Amino acid sequence: MKKISLKINLILTIAFLIGIYFFLSNVNILGDYWSRIVTLVAIYSIMAVSYTLVNGITGIFSLGQAGFIAIGAYTSALLTLSIQQKEMSFFIQPLIWPLNSIQIGFLPATIIGGLVAAFFAFLIGYPSLRLTGDYFAIATLAFAEIIRILIQNLYGVTNGTLGLKGINPYTNVWWAWSWLLVTVIVIGSLKYSSYGRALRAISEDPVAAKVMGIDVFRHQMMAFVISGFFAGVSGALYAHWITTLDPRPTSLGVMLTFYVLIMIVIGGLGSITGAILGAIFFAFVSQWLRIFESNITIFGFTIPGVPGMSMLILSVLFIIVMIFWRRGLMGKEELNWQKIYNFFKKVEVQNE
Amino acid sequence: MPEILKIEDLKVHYGVINAIKGINVRVNAGEIVTLIGANGAGKSSTLNAIMNLVTSKKGKILYEGQDITKRSTAEIVKSGIVLVPEGRRIFPNLTVQENLMIGSYGRSDKDGIKRDFDFVLSLFPRIKERLKQPGGTLSGGEQQMLAIGRALMGSPQILLMDEPSLGLAPLLVKMVFEVIRKIKDEGKTILLVEQNATMALANADYAYVLETGKITLEGSGKSLLAHEGVRKSYLGVK
Numbered sequence: 001m002k003k004i005s006l007k008i009n010l011i012l013t014i015a016f017l018i019g020i021y022f023f024l025s026n027v028n029i030l031g032d033y034w035s036r037i038v039t040l041v042a043i044y045s046i047m048a049v050s051y052t053l054v055n056g057i058t059g060i061f062s063l064g065q066a067g068f069i070a071i072g073a074y075t076s077a078l079l080t081l082s083i084q085q086k087e088m089s090f091f092i093q094p095l096i097w098p099l100n101s102i103q104i105g106f107l108p109a110t111i112i113g114g115l116v117a118a119f120f121a122f123l124i125g126y127p128s129l130r131l132t133g134d135y136f137a138i139a140t141l142a143f144a145e146i147i148r149i150l151i152q153n154l155y156g157v158t159n160g161t162l163g164l165k166g167i168n169p170y171t172n173v174w175w176a177w178s179w180l181l182v183t184v185i186v187i188g189s190l191k192y193s194s195y196g197r198a199l200r201a202i203s204e205d206p207v208a209a210k211v212m213g214i215d216v217f218r219h220q221m222m223a224f225v226i227s228g229f230f231a232g233v234s235g236a237l238y239a240h241w242i243t244t245l246d247p248r249p250t251s252l253g254v255m256l257t258f259y260v261l262i263m264i265v266i267g268g269l270g271s272i273t274g275a276i277l278g279a280i281f282f283a284f285v286s287q288w289l290r291i292f293e294s295n296i297t298i299f300g301f302t303i304p305g306v307p308g309m310s311m312l313i314l315s316v317l318f319i320i321v322m323i324f325w326r327r328g329l330m331g332k333e334e335l336n337w338q339k340i341y342n343f344f345k346k347v348e349v350q351n352e
Numbered sequence: 353m354p355e356i357l358k359i360e361d362l363k364v365h366y367g368v369i370n371a372i373k374g375i376n377v378r379v380n381a382g383e384i385v386t387l388i389g390a391n392g393a394g395k396s397s398t399l400n401a402i403m404n405l406v407t408s409k410k411g412k413i414l415y416e417g418q419d420i421t422k423r424s425t426a427e428i429v430k431s432g433i434v435l436v437p438e439g440r441r442i443f444p445n446l447t448v449q450e451n452l453m454i455g456s457y458g459r460s461d462k463d464g465i466k467r468d469f470d471f472v473l474s475l476f477p478r479i480k481e482r483l484k485q486p487g488g489t490l491s492g493g494e495q496q497m498l499a500i501g502r503a504l505m506g507s508p509q510i511l512l513m514d515e516p517s518l519g520l521a522p523l524l525v526k527m528v529f530e531v532i533r534k535i536k537d538e539g540k541t542i543l544l545v546e547q548n549a550t551m552a553l554a555n556a557d558y559a560y561v562l563e564t565g566k567i568t569l570e571g572s573g574k575s576l577l578a579h580e581g582v583r584k585s586y587l588g589v590k
């Protein structure tokens with residue numbers, strides 16, 4: 001097969017980015033509903049890419065992603081909410097100082113949301129990265145649940161079960177996709193640096209990596225904190241997309257972790273482009289499957305809609321992927337022009 | 353010859369099981385020293401204790417006169433002791449070249465890395481043809497070569513080798529020992545753990561016999577090869 005040169009690679013990539021740019025500038029043609037989905041795709045992608053850095057590239061099985069997303073979401077929302085809105089919402093217990101008297105812009109609030117999430121990633125990573133395998137997964141799962149329950153009960157900070165309402169809908173297509181670009185550049189260049197090589201070595205054999213002089217704990221910690229930062233950013237974007245936050249398990253709880261897990265497993269654990277493809281797949285399929293939750297009429301018979309039916313179908317799909325297609329769409333590899341070229345070449349050869 | 357590594361009264365236990373019950377080992381610079389013994393005698397534990405991979409140990413390990421007992425594995429590797437782990441343990445999904453580069457992790461002397469890379473490739477021409485291939489696609493013998501090459505990329509003063517001939521065909525075992533002698537000719541010191549006692553003793557300058565966590569016999573490789581007890585227990589000669 002022909003090898004694609006660096007120059008053509010570069011041209012194609014730039015053309016692709018320009019194509020995305022035009023698509024995003026004209027996304028309004030699709031209508032409000034679909035342009036919101038396109039924004040959600042980018043938010044999900046950031047969640048998935050940051051998650052695959054830990055679960056795929058570094059190979060440590062964390063189930064705490066929703067905790068970091070929730071921290072980023074609440075932190076940024078509390079920073080951007082107007083003072084009047086805060087006074088109105090917090091009627092059981094007033095919001096503590098200084099949060100009750102500040103309101104800052106969206107960009108700094110997003111970054112602070114990410115930093116706070118990264119700080120919590122450090123706090124939780126420091127003790128629990130000494131655990132391995134399933135024990136680490138359980139520790140992080142418990143951590144995410146602790147975060148959720150704290151949010152549910154700290155009325156003076158998070159407004160507890162009443163949640164936050166009236167968050168400014170700052171997140172548009174541009175914010176979400178720009179942050180996705182930043183995420184992919186940062187995590188992509190990390191994956192292919194010498195640090196990334198060490199992370200991949202750790203994911204394959206932590207003992208051998210340690211014998212080779214790699215400080216396993218420090219590397220895992222670095223990956224965990226960077227992942228926490230971008231999870232926090234995605235949470236901030238999500239908060240300003242959905243505009244209301246509440247601490248139910250199905251919104252910012254363990255379910256969200258599993259959604260993101262489904263995305264990265266379908267995309268292929270350890271692949272950045274795979275994570276994005278998985279996020280796109282999940283965003284569209286989970287919207288499309290909603291038809292099963294309302295009444296369906298086939299040949300005059302009406303099947304009553306069941307709430308939660310879409311999740312059931314998605315889970316079955318997930319199990320099928322796990323059994324028959326364990327490496328997911330991309331495996332550990334990345335999608336590049338060479339692969340697309342090879343794919344079409346193969347199709348062409350088959351057709352002849 | 354000056355002493356480069358000294359183990360004083362080393363004890364290792366896993367829970368209630370005492371794997372090593374107080375051993376003394378001396379390794380002179382530029383020599384091949386071997387530890388032989390049956391399964392569970394504590395050979396691998398000794399190497400793991402030197403690398404600080406075991407959780408509880410007592411005693412002292414001196415390297416070039418400095419106490420390294422409490423140093424972290426990463427620091428020990430940096431100071432010049434590198435282990436070729438038992439069962440090769442290469443990274444199967446990393447390419448052969450990436451595997452070798454992992455070996456030089458933490459080094460910043462680019463010229464030195466280049467020199468070691470060339471040396472490894474000259475030592476293993478078979479590896480050179482397969483640099484872009486994933487490590488897992490290599491044959492068992494090639495994987496052992498890769499594991500040794502990867503360790504050499506760390507520019508070790510002392511190379512610890514844990515059963516390098518394990519599971520290899522006789523011809524490949526011979527090749528591994530040829531490589532070990534070549535590494536010695538480069539001025540490196542080798543501490544070798546082996547079950548293949550004949551080959552190990554024939555190549556060693558000095559040897560220790562380990563039995564259930566204790567050293568029962570020591571001497572030059574040739575003298576142990578001729579020793580009646582060793583011949584009976586380890587060489588299978590009646």
